[in-house]
Amino acid sequence: MTEMDPAVGAPVAEPALAEHHAASRRNPDAQQVLSVENLRMYFPVKTSGIIRRTVGHVQAVDGVSFQVPAGGSLGLVGESGCGKSTTGRLITRLLRPTGGRIDFDGRDIAQLSQRELLPLRREIQMIFQDPATSLNPRHTVGAIVGAPLQIHKVLPKDKIIPRVQELLEIVGLNPEHYNRYPHEFSGGQRQRIGIARALTLQPKLLVADEPVSALDVSIQAQVINLLQDVQNEFGIGFLFIAHDLAVVRHFCPEVAVMYLGKIVEIADRETLYLRPHHPYTQALLSAVPDVKQAAIGGRRERIRLEGDVPSPILPPSGCRFRTRCAIAQEICAKVEPPLLQIAPRHKVACHFAGELGHAPKEPVTMKVCGVDAHGAPVPGEVPDVQLNEPGFSDRWMDLKTGQLTGA
Amino acid sequence: MFAYIVRRLFAGVIMLVAMSMMTFVLFFASPIDPARFACGKICSPQQIAQVRKGLGFDRPVWEQWKDFAVGVVKGRDYPADKSLQKSAPNLVAHCAAPCLGYSNVNVTTVRDEFKTRIPVSFSLAIMAFIMWIVGGVGLGVIAALTKGSIIDRSVVGVSLVFFAFPTFFVGLFLLKFLAIKWGIFPVPNYVSIANGGVWNWLVNLVLPGLTLALFYMAGYVRMSRAFVLESMGEDYLRTAKAKGLAPRKILFKHTMRAALTPLVTMAGLDLAGLLGGAIITERVFNYNGLGKLAVDSIAVYDLPTIVGLVLLLGSFVIVANIVVDILYAFIDPRVRVG
């Protein structure tokens, strides 16, 4: 109810940068602002005994590698609980990773102390899902948006209010409203406040964790457009976390799909949405109900995924998706499929990677893993250990020939 | 669950140790000489010194505490000083474990003093507890069901009035009218079941019980009203309604169970507090319970009794906390099963 009432009193200024956008494009020349390598986060699971022992770990994030280009965006999708938010919290260093590297602007920040992180907090900002709970209800909008300026002492006191007003204007809010409280705004407006706060210090990287999921459909598009605007205007790199595959497709030229703490497929948008090679990505995409398709006749054949995601405390051996995979074979239980590059900008972690309905008969990973078709080690073959690097290499394995090729 | 209880009890014991230490330290930090008080009105310096020695107040704090702690576990003899024991063996009092000390003021061990006081305070507390739970929750639920009506408003209003009046006033009022003027109840005077039978025990408890209950009731009326109203907005009540469940069943099976659970915590802790004595009510009705003992021993600076009371009260609260948590696990499966 209160969702909309404030809107009456707070007319929205037309966003300063308003323009309707097509999907974002990738800039091939961009440097990487963030490069994550083999990132891991294990949360201990304790017994309830007299002395609380650690009996296992939630492998929330397990060996994840990716890159975010400066001024560009990488999308991170997957079902709930697969580790998306944890990845985001690791990169903003709200959590200290169990292992791995987080290279931000050429410096590994994975194990920095809170004090060493302070200057970096300016450069990496986060936007949260729930605009209602992520803003302090007792502070005015001006205080919320201006707080980072004060904490980091970047501006003299008398310059703060004009800067706050400028920011409010950028995100399409009435600059006169800096004295109001968050509850006086609607959900979409509150999310704009959150964005203004994140922009205050002109960060190089924004981790947006489900920034539009809590918003009404008609408001989602406003916020997505705004995010595209600020990205273009300020050249901010985005790690865009969402479970809505369509939103991610619109915002991110490159997308990574996570399942149970691992990236199973990462590719540029066209490849991932048109020719996904991982059975999970294929299932995920086919589950999305589609207006246009249904409108012009009939629905697509859906791949039914049976059952639920297994527990991240005891993930399945080998390939973590095998308990729900329609084409799983013996090798899948024995050998974990490496994230193999199969095209200039396409990596996939599946022994039987292939387009939907065209899975190969033989595992494509035999050679890199040094195993035979049943997953038994082949004497003399050495597994390739170089497989968990962030970014894409100039050479990749051609699925048709099974040979390493290059551009 | 078992491991959990053991862990909690262990933490409770540690808390009690800390509490007793703190009481000792605070006591000795104060400028008043406890031996003076213990000795009596007219006392020569020699007598004071002797009392001090007899009670062991002349030794360092931590040693006294150690003796005390040993006494709790093993029991001990008074006076503490070995030479005094030898010189007057007929005056040595043995204090069995758990020994909480010896009160010179009351001329008995704290433990024996408690033994006579506890039944009084417990009877009173339980009587009041039953009255305020039945009355408070009942009225709260009725108020919630008639929300906004005249019934609702008068229930809430009247309970607030009783809450606002000081306990001694309500107590004296009840005493004056119900007992003295109209003679509906006898002028309360604690009678144990052993001495006067159940009926006498009960009748004598009504007025002091009611005095206490009226005070606590206000909170319970408001809380149970609020919880019932809150749970009436829950989604699962909408589900229950949408299944076609009869309103009475919705209320008793679905609403109340969820609404009254949070009250368990409150009720448990309130009861624990009250078991340790109701200071004002016991004075008004001249009941020799723990509350009255507390006031009296503070007035004369009776260290052993005060320390004993602190520990007793502390253990009530700790045990109540554990019991409440166990009860909670039984009520709420989310706590019980993973």
Add this chain to the structure above:
Amino acid sequence: MSFLSVRDLVVHFPTVDGVVKATEGLSYELDRGKTLGIVGESGSGKSVSSSAILGLHRGTNAQVSGEIFLDGVDLLKINDESIRRKRGREVSMIFQDPLSAMHPYYTVGNQIMEAYRIHHDVSKKQARARTIEMLERVGIPQPDRRVDDYPHQFSGGMRQRAMIAMALINDPGLLIADEPTTALDVTVQAQILDLLQDLQREFNSAIIIITHDLGVVAEMADDVLVMYAGRAVEYGPTKEILVHPEMPYTWGLLSSVPDVVGDTDAKLIPIRGNPPSLLSPPPGCAFHTRCDHRDKVPGDLCRTTVPELTPARAGGNHTKRCHLANPDEVYATEVLPEIAPETLEEQG
């Protein structure tokens, strides 16, 4: 007359700030075996109007008027006891958040059995057997064991399956599913939607599915009702409405959500501003504060006069509430090229 026929339904809530007009003059029809999708953003009156069918506003301060015929009986005229007997037996409802929709202190089985025993005079044992059968039917593995689990021990998808089992255990003619998949992941959503369709075929029930996702409507519904500020603004067969929408708000819904297929040149066109307050909805067409096309209507019509629900230009059973004289042309020339550039290329 149709199996379900809602006519001129009005639901108002008097509050201290004024009257909240949650539903205004809503009418629709639904037959057994068919599905009606109700779409609209949050606060548009979808849940309020649908729960009126079960009489869930009785005993509150809500003012409900109009007619709701279910199988020829006007549900707004019968007494409280009669409507209670119909709940769960003739009309069932499932809700958005399956965790909070179940009582945390009772086992899943207990709650489903309860739904059965309200309407059937059977022993606990029989009810339990029936419950296990239903759980099996909705695809809960090991139903004889899981029946004794508590809701928090189920996953989100399993909870919603259990809710469906509870709703269908008495084989009701009408099932109202209020955002049944909003809280679920897409893969689980697909499972639940499949399940609903299978069960509908099996029991030949009528389904009202409430959602804000046009994709869900496209896959599930035979008819769509688009609601805005408590009113139906467009109503008709799903295909008609998705291919030839004639009301700017519907265009907004279509153009403000991205898609997983189609051209990446497609633009995302948000609907301006915020949904209106139902305390004081804008006069005239409630959408006029956000409509990009009101200038095409001569005079001040959009601001002053509520448009009637009139037959669409494209014909069929399709009606819309808009003053535009040529909505089909506006859509084809102004909206479609922005949101679906590929369709134009195909055509020429």
